[in-house]
Structures are given as structure tokens and as C-alpha cells.
Amino acid sequence: MADDRFHVYDTTLRDGAQQEGLNLTVADKLAIARHLDDLGVGFIEGGWPGANPKDTEFFRRAQTELDLKHAQLAAFGATRRAGVKAADDPLVAALRESGAPIVTLVAKSHSRHVELALRTTLEENLAMIRDTVSHLTAEGRRVFLDAEHFFDGYRSDPAYALEVLRTAAEAGASVIALCDTNGGMLPDELADVVHEAAGTGARIGIHCHDDTGCAVANTLAAVKAGATHVQGCANGYGERSGNANLFTVVANLQLKRGFDLVPPQSLGEMTRIAHAITEVTNVTPNSHQPYVGTSAFAHKAGLHASAIKVDPNLYQHIDPAEVGNDMRMLVSDMAGRASVELKGRELGYELTGEESRRLVERVKDLEAKGHTFEAADASFELLLRDTVDGERRRYFTVESWRVIVERRPGGDVVSEATVKLHAKGERIIATGEGNGPVNALDRAVRLALEKLYPELAAVELIDFKVRILEGTHGTDAVTRVLVTSSDATGEWATVGVAENVIEASWQALEQAVTYGLLRAGHSA
């Protein structure tokens, strides 16, 4: 469990999910939570149970499907409604029953918002805070309070804003996070207000939005002024210009200010984790993102090449390995030999120097073509086995495939795929129908192979993501497809890259089935 003296609190699954164009399924949220836990954050806010059915479902499934090593889950919700008891408010009950040990309550701290948005009295708002916090703490939950619009509230009515803090702290809230909800603050003024707030004796947290481009700077300024709890989102996701980027905040505090926030080896996974999360969100990664972006340590060498070679530290602010990134002087994505060897070990292979050299070469070559292995472990393992065993284990070989997409009179669009395969000495031809070409291909492959490999019945294609990658250096754009499959015991992801989306999908599907058979313990 993380040290309680300083909190790293992630709100990707709640506030980050407000980002335009971002839409997370419950499975996506569970996957992101696992990644954040791998990073070692102390708290993961899962959403608003009771107000949002998907979030209620998230907390229900989290109880059996999430095995968190570092983080504790927080359920987000509002203080009770005006005029009812917290104990009788169904939304408060949903928080209580979410199974989360932490409840983060959002409360108004701006007097005009109390009157205009809540349409209640200032006194009743304080009573709502007092009652809800003390009810939930009496029920054994740890309560954090998000003081909404705190900085604007402080500017217009400082006495009331501070009264909200005191009330929450006295009622038992263990942290009061000051929210720059509009994101309009600059570091110097924000720090002054945080300092005043810390003077009340309440434990102060900070929650910043990036509307001025200062969310991270504001967070750091708040910490210097006394905040001991920082909130933010993976990759800076969030509404409008986003929330404070939690990765940048953590790296800054740990590497520049000496805070001991996450295990150093987890910090060394930060780049991988940041990218793995973008594959779940399907938001194109920001290559210029501090610390973890692919360009964060990329040098256009030119005149400096030889100097960089002699002493790269002259040209970069930290050793990129500390955050799991790499200095790059070339265009390819470059898997490091060390990470390839490490990954091989994780999969049960002790690679010789020669094997890892060959594997790194293949990974680099494929990544330059648009493959990504950070998010496609199964494809990496197949590649590793190819490299070590010579030729990939073939459960089947492909003679050909074909897909037809037909728009029928009336408007229905259907797809039909035919595959011709060889397996166990037989030539098999099978046809599958589906609502789309990939679905049809998937069905055709299963039909062809299920008699020979009945275990395939348990393998399911659960996710399919397509991204168009811009061409580099005069090449055309290519399509990358990531397929996630599952069986009774787990999930795995495979990747395909081609100019044609169906061909890219086929590559990912073929590997998905091969890997599924490998898991089922077949020897080809």
C-alpha cells in the first residue's frame, strides 16, 4: 500500500473520461485501472456509482475482477440533496454500497454556485457537507472532499470558501482537494490561496484543469504551498484542455523534487503504461507529451550527433530510462535490448545475446512499419518464439481468403468471407457470414478450424481497434489493427499492419487464433 503522507490520486476514469470523443466501456475502465495500479498510484477514482449505470457496474465488477497491488478505489459522488438526511439519500447509499473504501464527495465551495446551481442556502450547503461526510465516515469509509470551483469561490467570498473547508475537515474528511474547476488559474495566485487554505489545518489536495496550460505547474505550486494530495489524469485526459497530466506531475515530483511516490521500477514502466492506456482509449498518443511521448527524448542530431554520442546528458534533462523512455536519434520506435530481454524472461525465455539482438532488429523493423508491441503482448510472444524456434509454430497455414461486402436491396449490408486453410494434413474451405468483413473472416476461420481444434469455441474476439497511421518519409499511410481476444482464463492482444484494413485485420486475427491455440496447449 502506498505511503499515506502524500497521495497520488488518479481521476482518469471519472474526470478524464469527460474528454470529447473518449468513450470507455466497463472492460476498458478495468483495463486502465490495472495499468494505473501497475504504475503505483495510491488511489483510482472509478466513477460515480448510482448516477451512472456503467460506473455502478464498474464497481461491482471491480470487486471480483480487479486485484489491485497498490491502489485503493474511490467512488465519486455528491453530498446529499438539500432537505433530506444523508442516510436516506439513495445516491449516498450507492456510494456506500459501491464497495470502494474511499468516497470522494464533490461539494460546492463558491457561494454563488450554492445559490444559483444548488438553489439552496449557504447554511444548508454546509449542513449537507457535514451530514454526508460524517455519515460516510461513521459507515467506515474514508472520505475525501472535492471543493468545486474553490479558487473562483475564494476570490468572490473567501470567508465562505474557507468555511466549507473547515466544515468538511471537522466532519471527518481526511483530504480536501481544492478544485480549479474552470482551469483559469495561474501558479502564483493559486499558490497564495492554497497557502491560506492550508492555514485552516485541513489536509489539502489539488485538482487542476489545463485551460491556461498551467495544470501541472499549478499542481506543483500547490504542493510547494502545502498540498499533500495531487489529482490528475493519465495522459492529461479531460474536458476542454484536459486535466493535470498525472504522469508529468508524478515524474516532476519524483525526479525533480525527491518525492517517493511510486516504486522506481514502476516509474521505469511509465512510458509503456502511458502508451498502453492510449491503446485502450483509442486516443492518438501525443508524441510530444513530456517524459513519455515518443518525441520526448528524440533528437534531430545534425551537428550535435557526435556530442550526443559522447554525453547524451548534455542534451536531455533526465536519463529517459528513468521513465522507461528512450533517447532516439533515428526514426524507428526502437525497442531496447534490455526491455526485450526482460520481456523474454517474463515469458519464460532466457534469450542469448544473439537471439535478443535478432529480436530487437525485427521489433525495430516492424515498429518502423507501424506495429506496436506495447499493446500487443501476444504478437510479441509469437515473434519471440519465431526468433528462438526458427519458424513460427503453425497450427494451420493459409492458402487464401476472400471477403465480399454486399449492400442488399432494402439497405442491409452483409459480409461473407471464404477461407482456404491447411491443417493437420487436410485442406479446409469454409465460409462465414457477418455484419462486417472482419466479423465474417473471424467466423470463417473458426468454422474451418473448430473441428480440428474444439478449444477454439472458447476463444472470443472481444475488441477491435483501428488506427490510421500517417506515413513517414514519403511512405503512404498504413492501417494498424489491434484485436483483443479472450478465453476462459484471460485476454490477449495481437496487432496487424497493412495498407489495406482487411489485410491488417487478417494478420491480427490469424495471430489471435494461433495464440489462442498456443494457450490451449497444442503442439503444432
Ligand SMILES: [Zn+2]
Ligand atoms: Zn475536474
